[in-house]
Amino acid sequence: MxxxxxxxxxxxxxxxxxxxxxxxxxxxxxxxxxxxxxxxxxxxxxxxxxxxxxxxxxxxxxxxxxxxxxxxxxxxxxxxxxxxxxxxxxxxxxxxxxxxxxxxxxxxxxxxxxxxxxxxxxxxxxxxxxxxxxxxxxxxxxxxxxxxxxxxxxxxxxxxxxxxxxxxxxxxxxxxxxxxxxxxxxxxxxxxxxVGTGQAAKICNNMLLAIGMIGTAETMNLGIRLGLDPKLLAKILNMSSGRCWSSDTYNPVPGVMEGVPSGNNYQGGFGTTLMAKDLGLAQNTATNTKTPVPLGSLAHQIYRMMCARGYANKDFSSVFQYLREDEGQ
Incomplete structure (x- = not known):
């Protein structure tokens, strides 16, 4: 609003x-x-x-x-x-x-x-x-x-x-x-x-969300390459200290969960271009307030690259697909 x-x-x-x-x-x-x-x-x-x-x-x-x-x-x-x-x-x-x-x-x-x-x-x-x-x-x-x-x-x-x-x-x-x-x-x-405090809260939330989604995608991808079944790995993560919203509610790996964008070719949900935009806002406010956000900056770079590679209209959890594509899989 x-x-x-x-x-x-x-x-x-x-x-x-x-x-x-x-x-x-x-x-x-x-x-x-x-x-x-x-x-x-x-x-x-x-x-x-x-x-x-x-x-x-x-x-x-x-x-x-x-x-x-x-x-x-x-x-x-x-x-x-x-x-x-x-x-x-x-x-x-x-x-x-x-x-x-x-x-x-x-x-x-x-x-x-x-x-x-x-x-x-x-x-x-x-x-x-x-x-x-x-x-x-x-x-x-x-x-x-x-x-x-x-x-x-x-x-x-x-x-x-x-x-x-x-x-x-x-x-x-x-x-x-x-x-x-x-x-x-x-x-x-x-x-x-x-006025303005709501936006501040949302910017902080979405920066953490992006970082968490990238981390979950990297973790799932590594586990798959090590021979773990993705559903089993997700179950283990969600019983352990690595549990987060991206692992237990919005898992980025196709087939792990039903009713999420990863199970629908990353259609619907929250678009990559919108995440890139929010991360840009976070980056700007961090610069203006002289706040170090190294992981936020890296997340911004990744989502900008995804937009340039054809992921702009896909859900932001498609970062998993992007990582797999980037390594030639």
Whole structure:
């Protein structure tokens, strides 16, 4: 989700924002990736029949691999959803579930009480908010509006099951009300502090995730070359001190686990190009804060090389396939 006191703040991937909206004054505010905008101060919503959930119009912009299941979960919780996407075919499923499909972000902003945007990149965010048909073209954001930058973690599976983790940065006094809405899409909603702290947490998490995935891929590859059965090796790792999320939940070796990208030719999941981008952000912030991150830097180099070698659109766990290919196997 996107958020911030101005349009240039926090425009990074995987961000969510909650904003208060009013038609009383015509002053603009802006946000980024996943955003919720409101005409009045957020009040806690009860998710039962006849509650605020059934009255609050929620706009959703960006119905890709993550946005689509997230919007579906809002509908399941009784929220009327107003949706739009640059690719109209992405809206069909939601329309069948009862969502109202609109043509532009400005149309969504005109009718919605809260807006959620789930977009792939910062340029997309800027366009959705400040473009000719952007959210900020509508005279509905006031100086009293507020935004949360909400970083999400968990991937498509968690988005579908409503078990995402949201790391929230924004005004603490409005957090509990925003949490009501976010809880429809996630199992964990964590307040990190003011605007920007959510992104900081996500950058740190994804740097560790990349390092762990590369380490797991290298370990599994070495074990296979030493004659170990990959399923047996994974079982041993997961009973030992080497256990990690990449070994027990998202194993990168085809055939070891079901329901993960490695079992589907690395399709779906979290793209290599997105991991490379997040590692680039981590590298930049490490440089700016004079923080040594040697393993993070190496991970960034590896994922950049993978993008150049045709892995950009594959899940980031395809680093195992990349290592095997690199050694001629």
């Amino acid at each position: 996107y958020g911030g006191s101005n349009v240039n703040q926090g425009l990074s991937n995987g961000v969510t924002a909650v904003s208060r909206r009013s038609r009383a004054k015509q002053h603009g505010r802006s946000v980024k990736e996943l955003a919720v905008s409101c005409r009045k101060v957020l009040q806690p919503c009860q998710h039962h029949a006849g509650s605020m959930a059934s009255k609050t119009q929620v706009g959703f912009i960006g119905l890709g691999n993550m946005g689509n299941p997230m919007a579906k979960n809002l509908i399941k919780h009784g929220y009327p959803v107003l949706a739009t996407d640059v690719f109209p075919e992405s809206c069909k499923e939601l329309q069948e579930l009862g969502a109202q499909i609109l043509d532009t972000p400005a149309d969504v902003a005109d009718k919605a009480d809260r807006i959620i945007t789930m977009l792939p990149s910062s340029p997309n965010v800027v366009e959705v908010y400040t473009g000719p048909n952007g959210i900020l073209k509508m005279p509905c954001f006031t100086k009293s509006s507020f935004f949360f930058i909400l970083i999400l973690s968990g991937g498509v599976g968690a988005a579908t099951s409503g078990k995402l983790t949201f790391m929230v940065g924004g005004p603490e006094e409005e957090f509990n009300a925003a949490k009501e809405l976010l809880s429809c899409m996630g199992a964990n909603v964590v307040y990190c502090g003011q």
